[in-house]
Amino acid sequence: xxxxxxxxxxxxxxxxxxxxxxxxxxxxxxxxxxxxxxxxxxxxxxxxxxxxxxxxxxxxxxxxxxxxxxxxxxxxxxxxxxxxxxxxxxxxxxxxxxxxxxxxxxxxxxxxxxxxxxxxxxxxxxxxxxxxxxxxxxxxxxxxxxxxxxxxxxxxxxxxxxxxxxxx
Numbered sequence: 001x002x003x004x005x006x007x008x009x010x011x012x013x014x015x016x017x018x019x020x021x022x023x024x025x026x027x028x029x030x031x032x033x034x035x036x037x038x039x040x041x042x043x044x045x046x047x048x049x050x051x052x053x054x055x056x057x058x059x060x061x062x063x064x065x066x067x068x069x070x071x072x073x074x075x076x077x078x079x080x081x082x083x084x085x086x087x088x089x090x091x092x093x094x095x096x097x098x099x100x101x102x103x104x105x106x107x108x109x110x111x112x113x114x115x116x117x118x119x120x121x122x123x124x125x126x127x128x129x130x131x132x133x134x135x136x137x138x139x140x141x142x143x144x145x146x147x148x149x150x151x152x153x154x155x156x157x158x159x160x161x162x163x164x165x166x167x168x
Contacts, residue, residue, distance in 0.1 A: 022104075073114075080107045080115035088121065092129035094153030095121075127154045127162025135166050142168045 073081070080102055087093060087101060095116055102112035127149055134145060142163055149159035 073118075074111075076107070076111045077114050080111040081118060083107070084112075084115045084119055088119070088126075092126045092133060094126065094130070094149075094158070095123055096153035100153070123154070124158050124161040127158040128165035129162075130154070131159075131162035131166045131168075135168065140168070 083105060084098055084102060087098060093101065099109070099112045099116050102115060103109055107115070130152060131145055131149060134140060134148060140148065145163050145166070145168060146156075146159045149162055150156060154162065
């Protein structure tokens, strides 16, 4: 008697989910570029208008030295930041996982790294979200889930924190 191999339904295969994330990310990324740049401009303008210290600085120092700490970004860097934000709106990523995803989208390593380093992201929180996503899809042992998160690029500390958040 030969043992028959049972095929998993298509939606239980990991590559189907990865493909879905990439497709949805591309669609969202194309529409959110304009919105992201508009909101950044508005945030900068409102911050500058409410700073009472600015008047003192003008008297003592030239205005040019009072620039925001945000680095100047090239168009490619702006696009990488926008795409990274879109991915994080869709699903959880580790820092290295997000850089690899942006590189997969043909951003240079420098632009992908710049984008990820200039996001305000709690990577432990991302590990918690990713751990919950895995638990929602299938069963894991505690150590198996920690190992999976580490495979996804989370540090041991982030992975352990993420698994702790699931109650596992």
